[in-house]
Amino acid sequence: MGSWEGYDPATYGDQVADVYDRMYGPDDEAVACLTDLAGAGPVLELGIGTGRLALPLADEGLEVHGIDASQDMVDQLRSKPGGDRIPVAIGDFADVEIDGRFSLVFVAFNAFFVLLDVETQQRCFANVAAHLAPGGRFVVRTFVPDTSRFERDQHLEVQAVAVDGARLSASRHDPENQRVDSLIMWVSNAGVLTWPARLRYSYPDELDEMAAAAGLRLEHRWSGWAREPFEDDSAHQVSVYGRA
Ligand SMILES: C[S@@+](CC[C@H](N)C(=O)[O-])C[C@H]1O[C@@H](n2cnc3c(N)ncnc32)[C@H](O)[C@@H]1O
Numbered sequence: 001m002g003s004w005e006g007y008d009p010a011t012y013g014d015q016v017a018d019v020y021d022r023m024y025g026p027d028d029e030a031v032a033c034l035t036d037l038a039g040a041g042p043v044l045e046l047g048i049g050t051g052r053l054a055l056p057l058a059d060e061g062l063e064v065h066g067i068d069a070s071q072d073m074v075d076q077l078r079s080k081p082g083g084d085r086i087p088v089a090i091g092d093f094a095d096v097e098i099d100g101r102f103s104l105v106f107v108a109f110n111a112f113f114v115l116l117d118v119e120t121q122q123r124c125f126a127n128v129a130a131h132l133a134p135g136g137r138f139v140v141r142t143f144v145p146d147t148s149r150f151e152r153d154q155h156l157e158v159q160a161v162a163v164d165g166a167r168l169s170a171s172r173h174d175p176e177n178q179r180v181d182s183l184i185m186w187v188s189n190a191g192v193l194t195w196p197a198r199l200r201y202s203y204p205d206e207l208d209e210m211a212a213a214a215g216l217r218l219e220h221r222w223s224g225w226a227r228e229p230f231e232d233d234s235a236h237q238v239s240v241y242g243r244a
Pocket of ligand 1: 009010012013014024046047048049050051052053067068069070073091092093094108109111114115
């Protein structure tokens with residue numbers, strides 16, 4: 001008990017793929033904001049998953065590409081109408097091994113934090129910068145770290161509750177390495193489903209430093225996709241980087 005041996009970039013997606021779209025619904029505000037930032041495209045999503053954001057973006061007429069480590073998540077994308085027209089590379093998005101230059105590269109839903117150390121996050125910024133078309137942008141949406149939620153480096157949370165079940169998470173915090181290991185649970189009459197998630201959180205200033213080292217600079221920081229102002233106590237952040 002207690003080992004994370006065998007956890008790799010595909011583990012989260014492979015274990016959540018069957019229920020992901022039931023757990024996490026559409027996000028019209030994200031799609032509207034990203035469509036606006038994309039200009040004429042093309043667009044690249046890091047951690048494209050089941051296409052929750054990518055498919056509506058493609059429906060807006062944009063050429064959308066993706067990278068994901070989990071074949072099971074991409075199989076879900078492929079099973080949806082229009083899911084076969086989105087080119088997806090299976091691999092680790094830290095390395096962005098994909099041809100092309102993009103007017104918009106984005107990583108949503110805290111997915112940037114799946115890169116588990118600063119060096120890997122930094123490498124991702126550098127690789128993205130090398131894939132931006134002139135005037136292109138890199139958009140990173142994450143939670144803003146708030147370590148006060150951990151008591152004795154643990155946290156239990158009710159993430160969602162509905163008539164058919166509840167989504168809970170049990171987390172352990174490693175403050176020194178800014179790491180959080182979680183098991184997320186969906187508890188319902190049918191039983192309990194679980195999937196593991198490991199994160200390395202970075203503060204907004206750290207993201208800006210990584211961006212600067214990659215030759216990018218912050219153009220905007222909002223607290224949400226509707227471009228709400230970012231404040232000291234904002235729970236989320238949407239950063240838009242362009243070339244310095
Ligand atoms: C929380 S889901 C987000 C999916 C999608 N972006 C959305 O908003 O619905 C994170 C996705 O990142 C993928 N992923 C996790 N680590 C990865 C890595 N190192 N390289 C590529 N994909 C990764 C997972 O398989 C999963 O599909």
